[in-house]
Each structure stands twice: as structure tokens, then as C-alpha cells.
Amino acid sequence: MSVRGYAGTSVADIVRNAGVSRQTFYELFDSKQSCFLASYERRQDSLIEAIFSTPVADAPIDRFASFLGAYLSVIASRPETSKLYLIGVYSAGPEAVAIKLDKQKRFVDGVADVFDARTDAARFACRTLVGAISTLVVDALLADEVHSIENLHGPLVDVARKMFTA
Template sequence: MSDSSPRRLPRGRSALSPEEVERIQRSRLCAAMAEVMAEKGYVATSVADVLQRSGVSRQSFYQVFDGKLDCFMAAFDVARDMLFQHLLEMIGGGEGGVPAPGSGAGPMDRFEQAFTAYLEALAIELPYTRLFLVEVYAAGAEAVRRRADLQNSITEMLADMLGARDEEGRFTCRMIVAATSTLVTNAVAENDLDALRAIGPPLVRNVRTLWDAGALGNRHAAAGPAGQ
């Protein structure tokens, strides 16, 4: 796990406020949920497994969460926020988490930079990545809906990055994100980080082909290098 992993509470009486104690316990429980599910899967993971991994008592667990699914949904939100935090750190992103347009890079250069950072962010936090890419489908309808919302947000970021403003361009962006989701999910399900990172070059090449063909709403790009 990254340096953001929650710290242990001190033994004995603590000067921490009840709110800080709950925040630390919540972080520990979310991390434990992600780690145990990476090993056992959502269905086979029990509250007892999470308690054993986190060191949090059952009483404290139910003061923070209603049950296993509630803990999962909180861990999903942590995974989403962690992904975007890593992206921002890696690419020095502007508003919306994408490389700033004023950086001098063209849309496709910005896409390649962001997509490479996205794959690296997934690799860095693999237990959380498995949680929102693989185990989410075993957690029920609300979890799947939240996964779809995340995918829609990524689609909007991609469309803004590439300047895809018409319906055809945005539909192409949805296809790119859907294909990416399938490719990275397969690699993550196999815990194959080499396969995960290897997705980058061929996918970027294919997106460049779509860009050059004007399939992303950039009709001027088909005229030649001036549109790059």
C-alpha cells in the first residue's frame, strides 16, 4: 500500500478526538476490506476477516459501518479518490485532473501522458484497483451503478481532453473508455502488472488512429499535421 495507509491508534488513553479516532478506524477498515478482497474476493470476504486484518473491534466496526456492503462502498469511494489523487500527482494536472491545456502539449500528447499515468496509478494501488474494477460486480446493483458513474466521469474527462464536442466524438470516447475498462479489468483480475502496463502503447496508437481519422469530432485533424 502507499504512504496513505492508515496508522495504528496509540495504546491506552488517547488525546485524539472521537472524530479523529473514527476517521482512523474507517481508513483502517477500508484498507483491510480492499486487501482481504484482493485475496479472497467479495463473496468470500467476511466482516470477521476485515476485523482481523484491521485490528478494529466488532463494536467499533458497527459504530462506523452498517455492515459489509457499507464498508465496501466506503472503500470504493477511497479507491476512486486515490486514483484521481495519483493521477494529479503524476501528470501535474489542471482542473478536472487532466494535463493543463496551457502546457504546450497537443491533445494526443496529453492523452498519452494521462493514460500512462492512469495505468501506473492502477498498478500502485492494486488491492483498491481490484475492488472497483473486479469485485464491484459481486457487491450488487448499487456498487455497479457507482462503478458506471465513475466510468462516465472518466469518459467526460477524456472528451474534454480531446476536445470531443459532438455526439460522434463523445460516443467514440465512450467506446475507448469501455474497451480500456475491459482490458485493464482482465489484467487486474490476473494480478498481472506487466500486462496492465503493456496495454498503454497499443491503445494509444489506436486512439491516435481515431484522432487522425477525425472520429473524435476533430475534423480538422484529418487535413494533416497542422491539426495535431
């Protein structure tokens, strides 16, 4: 799917690439969508785990910088897969989009924990920051400018610093 996209990939493509029979595929999954959703959730959960397992720094902005760096590094290291899961997810239907939004909420919760965001305004700022990160990363992936993804780190940390430090 990371080569042909969600819509352009058939079950036949999946079984051929995975080296399994069609029967084995259908023993594991009901459909191409259920296969995608399982893969999507596994990838997003491992990405979240990688981000939040980064070493803990003392200052909130340093913790944010650390986990943002981990996120950008993972995204840039596998651009085809990142493009599939950040953009192609919309082709997999409303259930996939709902899972995407749930996973994005986990990122927001992580940012809120880092900055001890307790008020509605502070939580909204966290949502805004995560939305900006997502949009900028997707923009770079769509433009095939993978090299620019990690370059977002400094400017995004500066934005977070302005938003959350006095």
C-alpha cells in the same frame, strides 16, 4: 477483501485485519457492503485525482498519453486491490455497480475534455475508448498478467491518435 474477494470476506475478517472491534466497525458502517462502498469510492476518487493531476502537455494526444500512463501505473502497482475494485465490485450489488459506472463516466468526461469532444459522435468515441481500456485492463488482471498492463499504453495511445486526430 483484496485477498479473499468481496464475497469471501466477512465482517470478522475486516475487523481482524483493521485491528478494530466489531462495535467500532458498526459505529462506522451499517454492513460489509457499506464498508466496501466507502472504500471503493475513496480509492476511485483518489485514482481519478492522481490521473487528472498529471502534468498538462500541449497536444491533446500527449495529455491523454500522460493520464493513461498514470492510470495504468496505479492499476499495475496494486493488482490485488485493482482486481477487487474493477472485478469484485460486481459482487457488491447494484448500488456498487452504479457507483462504478458513475466513476467510469468521470473518466469518459476527462477523455472528452482532453480531446474537446463536443458532438454526440465524439463523446461516443470517448466512451468506446474508455470501455476498451477497462476491458483490456480487466482481461490482464483476470489472466494474472499484471506485467502486460503498462504495455497497453502504446497501443492504446495509437488507437486514441487514430480516433481523435486527422
